[in-house]
Amino acid sequence: MVQTGKPLICLISSAAVLISSFTFTSSAIAGSHSDAIAEGKKIAFSRKKGNCLACHMIPGGKSPGNIAPPLVSMKQRYPDKDRLHKQIWDATMANPDSSMPPFGKHQILTDSELKKVVDYIYSL
């Protein structure tokens, strides 16, 4: 990242920027993760977006449907978080008869919305 042959001062300042941005990012990661969970919850509960409650019981969600399993103990059910992501992206990959809409594949949610929903669901 830092080219050789540049003045020393430039190297030092770049290093400083790097260090400060690193500390900034690490605290921001913790912050953005809980933000992502909160945003994911909003998307999951929205009737126009995730509408997960249409079929799944979620702790704290009002009038859930009962078509699909309750969203609890997700870490035990999906030790591999990536599998949960895949399931929400297109549930018919695991079960061709699934009634669940393919949220990623059919762009019902954007990639970033989907990621936040996964973060939220994984926290349940």
Place this chain on the structure above:
Amino acid sequence: MKIMLKIMVMLLISAVTLSVQASPEKDLEVFHKYFKQKFPDVETAEFANGVYAFDMAGRENWEAIEEFPPYEPYIDDGQVMWETPFKNGKTYMDCFPDGPVIAHKYPYWDKKRKMVITLPLALNECRKAHGEKPLKYKKGDINKIMSYLAFQARGKTVNVIIPKDDPDAMAAYEEGKKFYFTRRGQLNFACAHCHFQNAGLKIRSEMLSSALGHTTHWPVYRSKWGTVGTLHRRFTGCNKQVRAKPFKAQGREYRNLEYFLTHMSNGMIMNGPGARK
């Protein structure tokens, strides 16, 4: 989970059976058997009452509504329409000499025209033949005359005939069946996902009705609409709900769907017009 798995396996088996063999009678048998297994305590005749065959909380409310049926004025207006002569002095009776008890004869396969004829289509063809403007197929006056004709046919038995010796009729039936089981729209639902696979379960707080009996009671006064609407209006709404582009009311796709779906309720008693939430 075990129960879910069992249902899935059952569904898979029935869906496969339904799609590989080509006999409408066999389809009918599988269809009825499937719902009998799914709802062992519900009498077959009850399915004509839609979701209220098994949604007991909703049923109480529905029975109260049926005491002063919201569709009644539509029946009365429809009778006036039926009896009022066209500008040329003729009436609907000139097109339907067996009328007004005719709704149970539809939809049927017209061998010469090679198409499914539904009652709304036949009514409009009658109007056009006598120089009258056709009625709109989803909203408006068509629901009045359809309410009257549905009421007249109450107590008749659904008996849609699929002539097996006519490949075009079989193709129309198969197209309707395929429509029913094909996923569509951004949400990727087939009709069957809600009303076959998940009938009796709840989407939010709404219980899903069963495909069996779906066609016996149209047109329907729907509280959500605040008026009476046609079966094809409802098809349109279902397609929109799964974020699919709806087809034309009384176009080939929905007529063939009606042909298949009505056949699946063969043997049930006509009880239109209906009232629903």
